[in-house]
Amino acid sequence: MVELSRAELHVSVSDPVATSMNFLNEIAGRYPDAISLAAGRPYDGFYSTEDVQRYFASYVDHLRDGGLSEEQVRRLLLQYGRTNGQLGSLIATMLEKDEGIMVAPESVMVTAGCQEAMIIALRALCPGPGDVVLAAEPCYVGLTGAARILGVDVVPVPESPAGLGPETVAEVARAVRAAGKRPRALYLVPNFSNPSGVSLPVATRRRLLDVAAEQDLLLLEDDPYGLFGLDDEPRPTLKSLDTEGRVLYLGSFAKSCFPGARVGFLVADQTVVDAEGRRTLLAEEMSAVKSMLTVNTSPISQAVIGGVLVESGCSLRAANRDKVEFYRDNLRTLLAALERHFPRSPSGEDAVRWNVPRGGFFAVVALPFEADEKLLEISAEQFGVLWTPMRFFYSDGGANALRLSCSYLKAEQIAEGVHRLSRLVAAAA
Template sequence: MVELSPSRLHGSLSAPVLGSIGFLNEVMGRFPEAISFAPGAPHPETLPDPQMQHYTDRFLEHLGAKGFAPERARRMLFEYGPSRGIINDVVSEALWRDHRIGCAAEELVITVGAQEAMLLVLRALFASADDVLAVTNPCFVGITGAARLLDLDVVPVHETAQGIDLDGLARACRTARRDGRAIRALYVAPDFSNPGGGRMSLDCRHRLLELADQEDFLVLEDNAYGFTAGAGTELPALKALDTQRRVIHIGTFAKVAFPGARVGYVVADQQVLSEGGGTRPLAAELATLKTMVTVNTSPLPQAVIAGMLLEHGGSLVELSRHKAALYQRNLSTLTDALDRHLGGGAALPGIRWNRPEGGFFVRVHLPVRADARLLEVSAAKYGVLWTPMDQFYLDGAGDTQIRLSCSYLDPGRIEEGVRRLTAFLTKEIRA
C-alpha cells in the first residue's frame, strides 16, 4: 500500500492558513448548541425561495430580447458555455448603474465565487520570483491562502482606522526595490474589510491610487461588503475612481444574492499587448487560465443570479437593499450589546472593540492570548464561539484579538451570545 510522505507533498497543505476554516468547522461541530459568532455567512433569512425557475425564465426573456432564439437560449443553461461567462452584460450594466464602474462585457469574467477570481488574478500577474504581493494586515485568508498555493511572497502592511497605512506601503515598495524586487500588486478591501472591519476614507482612496501610479503596482479591490454601508454613507469604489486602469475589481454574489450559487466576477480592463501590436483586455487572459481551472462557471447559477438582478431593475443596490438593512441592524445590535454588557471595558480593563459602520465583523482586543485553548473553554463552559484573529495576521500581531461575526444570527441570539461572552471574559480572564 502506498504511503505518502508529507515532505513530498506541496508545503501549502500544512500551512496554518489553509487549516483555519476547517478548524472552526470542527469546533462548531463539537459544540452545536453554542452560539457562534464565528461564521461570516449570510443570514438564512436572506436566502431566496428554492423555486429558481422564475429567475431562469427571467434571464431567458432577457436573452430573447437580445435576439437569441428560444432553443439556443435554453441550451445555454445546460451546456458548458464560454469561460468568460454568459451574464457579463447584465453584471456590467449593474456595475455602471449602481457604482459608476465602467467596463465592457468583454472586460469582465464571471468566476466560481470571488475565490477563483483571486486565484486567477494572482496566477496571471505574478510571473517572476521577484514579484511581491502586498496585503493589508490583518487580511482575509482567501487571498493569503491563494498566494500560498502559488508560492508567492507576501508582505503585510498595517491597516489603520482610515484604511491602509500608505506610509508603510511606500516603505514596503522602497524595501522591495532595494532588494531587487517589486511590489507587483496590493490586495485591499476598502469597505468594511474581513476581518478588521476597517473602511478606507475617500482621501486615502485617492492617495492610494496616486501611490500605485508612482510605484507602478496594481490594486486588487475586494468589494464583498460595500453593499452594507448605511444609506447616504456610501463611498466610491476604487475602480470607480481609477483613471489609469490600476485597479482590478473583484466582487461576489454570495452576500447580495446567496452563497450556494458560487458566482463571482472580476473586472480586469487592463490592456495586454500582443506580438502583432494589438491589445486585448486582461480579462481575456484570465478567461484562458480559467479553462484550465474550472472550464466555466456553471450556467444555471449564472442564469439565476442574472434573473435576480433583472427582477430588481438590473440593480445590485436594489437586490441587496433588504439584506443591507438586516446587516446594519445586526451590527448595531452587536456593538450596542457589547457596550451594555462589557461597559466600554471599564469593568474589564484591557478589553476594547471597534465600531465598524458596516460589514459583518467586530474586532475585540483582550488582555490575554486568544488561542485554541481559550476558545475551547469558551465553547465548552459558556456556550459561545468566536474566531481567533491570529490566523489573519502575517506577523503574529493578532494573538490577543478575536473576531465576532454578526451576520448569521438573529438579534436575540446576538444579545444572549454577548451575555455568554461577558460571563466567559469576566470569569476566565480575571481568573
C-alpha cells in the same frame, strides 16, 4: 496500500491558516448548540429554493426576449459556455448603476466565486519567483491561501486603527524592491474589511491611487461588503475613482444574492500589448488561466444570478434593501451588546476594547490575554459561544484579539452571544 509522506505534499496542504479554519469548523460541529459569532456567512432566512426557480425562469425569459431561439437558450444554459461567462453585459450595467464604474462587458470575467477571481488574478500578474503581492494586514485568509497554493509570496502592509495608510504602502513597496523583488499588486478590501471592519476615507482612497501610480502597483480591490453600510453615505470604489487603469475589481454575488450559486466576477479592463504590438483586454488574456481551472463558470448558476439582475433592473442596491436593513440592525445590536457587557471606563484604559465599524459584518475585540484555539474550545464547551481568533488573519500578530461576526444570526442571538462572551472574559481574566 501506498502511504504518502505529508512532508512531501505541497505546503498548501498543511497551510497553518487553512488548518486553523478547519479547526474552527470542527469546533462548530462538536458544539452545535453554541452561538456562532464566528461564521461570516449570510443569514439563511433570505433564501428559498422557490426563489432559485423563479430567478432561473426570469433569466430564461430575458434570453427569449432578446431574440434567442429555444435551441440557443438550451445550448447557452446546458452546454459548456464561453470561458469568461455570459453575464458581462448585465454586470457592466450593474456596476454603472450601483457604483459609477464604467467598463465594457468584454472586460468582465464571470468566475466560480470570488475565490477563483483571486487565483486567476494572482497567477496572471505574478509570473516569476520575484513577483510578490502586497496585502493589507490583517488579511482575508482566502487571498493568503490562494497565494500559498500558487507559490506567490504575500508581503503584509500593516493597517492602523484608521485602516491602510498609503504612505505605509509606499514604504513597504520600496523595501520589497530593495530586497530584489517586484511588488506587483496590492490586495485590499476598502469597504468594511474582513476581518477588521475598517472602511477607508475617500481622501485615503485617492491618495492610495496616487501611491499606486508612484510605485507602479496594480490594486486588487475586493468589495463584497460595500452594499452594507450603516448609512447611505457614498463610498466610492477605488475602481470608480481610477483614471489610469490601476484597479482590478473583484466582486461576489455570495452576500448580495446566493452563496450557493458560487458566482463572482473580475473586472480587468487593462490593455495588454504583445511583442507584435497587438492589443487585447487583460480579462481576455486571463481567460487562458480560467480555462485550465474550471473551463467555465456554471451556466445554470449564472442564470440564477442573471435572473436577480434582470428582476432588479441590474441594481444590487435595489435588490438588497431588506438585507441591508437586516445587517444594519445586526451590527448595531452587536456594538450595543459590547457597550452593555463591557462598559468603558472614564480613563479609557479598558481591559476589553473594540472598534466601531460603519458597516459590514465584522468587529474586532482586543482582550487582555491571548485568544487562541485553546480558549476557543473552552468558550464553546463551557460558555456556548464561538468566535474567530484574529491571529488567523496575520502572518505574525493578532494574538490578543478576536473577530466577531453579526451576519448569520438574529439580533437576539447576537446579544446572547456577547453576553456569553462576557462571562468567558470574566472567567479568564
